[in-house]
Amino acid sequence: MTIDVRHHELAPARPEFEVEPTEAITIGDVERPLSLSERILSNESVQRLMILVVLLVIWEAYARWLNDSLLFPTFTETIRTFWHDIRNGVLINRTLTSLQTLAIGYAAGLACAAVFTTFAVASTTGTRILSTLTAMFNPLPAIALLPLALIWFGLGTPSLVFVIIHSVLWAVALNTLSGFRAVPETLRMSGRNMGLKGARYVGLILIPAAFPSILSGLKIGWAFAWRTLVAAELVFGVSSRSGGIGWYIFEARNDLDTATVFSGLLTVILIGLLVESVIFRAIEARTVNLWGMQR
Amino acid sequence: MNADTHAPLLAVNGVTLQYKTPRHLVTATYRIDFSVHQGDRYVILGPSGCGKSTLLKAVGGFMKPVEGAIRIRGKDIVAPGPDRMMVFQEFEQLMPWKTVFQNVLFPMKVTRKFGRAEAKERAEAAIAKVNLAKFRDAFPHMLSGGMKMRVAIARAMALEPDILLMDEPFAALDALTRRTMQQELLSLWEQLRFTVLFVTHSIEEAIIVGSRILVLSPHPGRVRAELDTGRLDYSNIDRPEFGAMSKRIHDLLFANERVKEAATA
Numbered sequence: 405m406t407i408d409v410r411h412h413e414l415a416p417a418r419p420e421f422e423v424e425p426t427e428a429i430t431i432g433d434v435e436r437p438l439s440l441s442e443r444i445l446s447n448e449s450v451q452r453l454m455i456l457v458v459l460l461v462i463w464e465a466y467a468r469w470l471n472d473s474l475l476f477p478t479f480t481e482t483i484r485t486f487w488h489d490i491r492n493g494v495l496i497n498r499t500l501t502s503l504q505t506l507a508i509g510y511a512a513g514l515a516c517a518a519v520f521t522t523f524a525v526a527s528t529t530g531t532r533i534l535s536t537l538t539a540m541f542n543p544l545p546a547i548a549l550l551p552l553a554l555i556w557f558g559l560g561t562p563s564l565v566f567v568i569i570h571s572v573l574w575a576v577a578l579n580t581l582s583g584f585r586a587v588p589e590t591l592r593m594s595g596r597n598m599g600l601k602g603a604r605y606v607g608l609i610l611i612p613a614a615f616p617s618i619l620s621g622l623k624i625g626w627a628f629a630w631r632t633l634v635a636a637e638l639v640f641g642v643s644s645r646s647g648g649i650g651w652y653i654f655e656a657r658n659d660l661d662t663a664t665v666f667s668g669l670l671t672v673i674l675i676g677l678l679v680e681s682v683i684f685r686a687i688e689a690r691t692v693n694l695w696g697m698q699r
Numbered sequence: 700m701n702a703d704t705h706a707p708l709l710a711v712n713g714v715t716l717q718y719k720t721p722r723h724l725v726t727a728t729y730r731i732d733f734s735v736h737q738g739d740r741y742v743i744l745g746p747s748g749c750g751k752s753t754l755l756k757a758v759g760g761f762m763k764p765v766e767g768a769i770r771i772r773g774k775d776i777v778a779p780g781p782d783r784m785m786v787f788q789e790f791e792q793l794m795p796w797k798t799v800f801q802n803v804l805f806p807m808k809v810t811r812k813f814g815r816a817e818a819k820e821r822a823e824a825a826i827a828k829v830n831l832a833k834f835r836d837a838f839p840h841m842l843s844g845g846m847k848m849r850v851a852i853a854r855a856m857a858l859e860p861d862i863l864l865m866d867e868p869f870a871a872l873d874a875l876t877r878r879t880m881q882q883e884l885l886s887l888w889e890q891l892r893f894t895v896l897f898v899t900h901s902i903e904e905a906i907i908v909g910s911r912i913l914v915l916s917p918h919p920g921r922v923r924a925e926l927d928t929g930r931l932d933y934s935n936i937d938r939p940e941f942g943a944m945s946k947r948i949h950d951l952l953f954a955n956e957r958v959k960e961a962a963t964a
Binding site: 588590591593594596597598599600604608609612613615691694695696697 | 759761779780781783784785787789791792793794795796805806809810838839840841
């Protein structure tokens with residue numbers, strides 16, 4: 405290989421100069437508001453809605469082509485049943501029963517998670533205990549605990565609450581703890597520098613600093629809880645006298661009323677979407693997005 | 700020693716600091732002595748690995764000396780506290796969930812050093828002093844590095860600590876912003892005459908910012924010299940005195956290495 409050794413010539417001498425900055429008006433718009441159509445089309449919820457509409461059209465078309473309402477009812481039929489059951493109050497009652505159980509279980513799960521994480525933050529032994537327990541129980545499906553819950557607590561809400569706590573607790577505790585661990589050292593020192601200690605340090609520094617993780621824990625916990633609840637209701641049907649949304653689906657299946665099964669499933673999906681895209685979105689917009697901790 | 704009748708604000712006597720890494724026990728500084736008086740702009744200067752940041756952390760109360768004592772106003776330092784407000788190099792020192800105003804207000808609120816109304820007034824004044832009045836309600840993630848640093852300085856100063864501890868505060872900024880910040884710090888000092896302990900690895904910054912410079916040698920950090928640079932700042936950066944001081948410090952820092960190089964050669 406040969407190396408091309410060139411003669412280095414000096415760059416030509418050029419004069420120095422200084423100029424006054426010119427006005428930038430001639431460029432035109434430096435900033436222009438987007439037009440209405442541009443804004444609507446780039447809106448996330450509008451885009452999601454459009455995807456939804458496409459899916460519904462495909463559903464309707466397929467069901468009409470199949471023409472078998474026992475196997476696959478059309479979208480319009482499902483909506484009719486859905487609307488009918490909302491009007492006569494059945495669906496609303498069932499949903500409220502489910503949501504009530506869910507609220508109790510979710511709150512109890514969060515309380516347990518708070519206790520566990522407090523111990524885990526306070527000492528290394530606590531951390532070890534929590535990570536061992538989480539490693540053991542997190543992969544265990546809540547539904548697998550249902551037979552045991554039935555033996556311990558009998559048929560009824562306590563059993564449901566027990567399995568919901570199990571499904572919420574580990575996800576939330578795990579996320580909160582890893583969030584606490586990821587708080588930057590400088591921020592910790594900055595908090596301690598102000599003389600913050602103990603509960604005030606956790607409440608004023610660690611929790612807000614770990615909020616993105618905590619929030620994602622809450623979201624996962626919610627999804628687990630909702631899933632577990634509906635599944636549990638399907639398994640042992642009626643709890644006390646009024647059944648939940650799972651029982652509504654189960655009943656309809658026994659009657660081979662597929663449109664009602666679909667409307668039950670639709671309700672489960674709608675509530676999932678509502679909580680995810682209304683409640684959690686609102687919390688995100690007011691916290692982690694506003695603070696620039698998450699895009 | 701001078702026959703100073705004033706007791707020093709901060710007295711560091713024979714301080715040895717050690718910390719553990721997963722594999723080693725590192726001695727960061729060895730028997731360091733120095734004292735900082737009221738109104739000093741005291742700079743600790745040294746190459747990386749001379750334990751200057753560790754020393755500042757010890758003054759901050761984040762670690763205990765293995766031997767020796769650190770006293771502020773005659774009292775031993777045992778824990779971090781708001782009488783020694785620290786400004787860190789990293790931008791994460793601000794709380795991302797609080798606005799500029801809330802960030803500056805926060806330490807005054809938690810320490811309850813000032814009344815509610817007075818704290819708010821002081822926060823506004825501090826923000827105005829660092830020229831951030833327009834960004835009062837912005838969140839830290841919307842600010843540039845230099846602005847974040849200004850917030851951190853305003854936050855520390857609003858609390859009126861006994862001593863301001865600055866750990867390479869301008870190291871993460873670009874050169875032009877750094878220069879501006881140095882001048883702003885000096886003009887703030889002209890107005891308020893606070894006491895500041897400032898750690899840096901830049902000789903030029905040490906001379907511009909400092910009124911006294913403690914030069915440390917590395918591995919472990921030991922005191923090499925204490926110099927008076929009260930008369931030198933940015934306005935005489937092109938004067939021979941400035942250059943001479945710079946060279947003197949340079950020689951103090953690197954003389955050993957040259958000896959070592961000669962020995963190994």
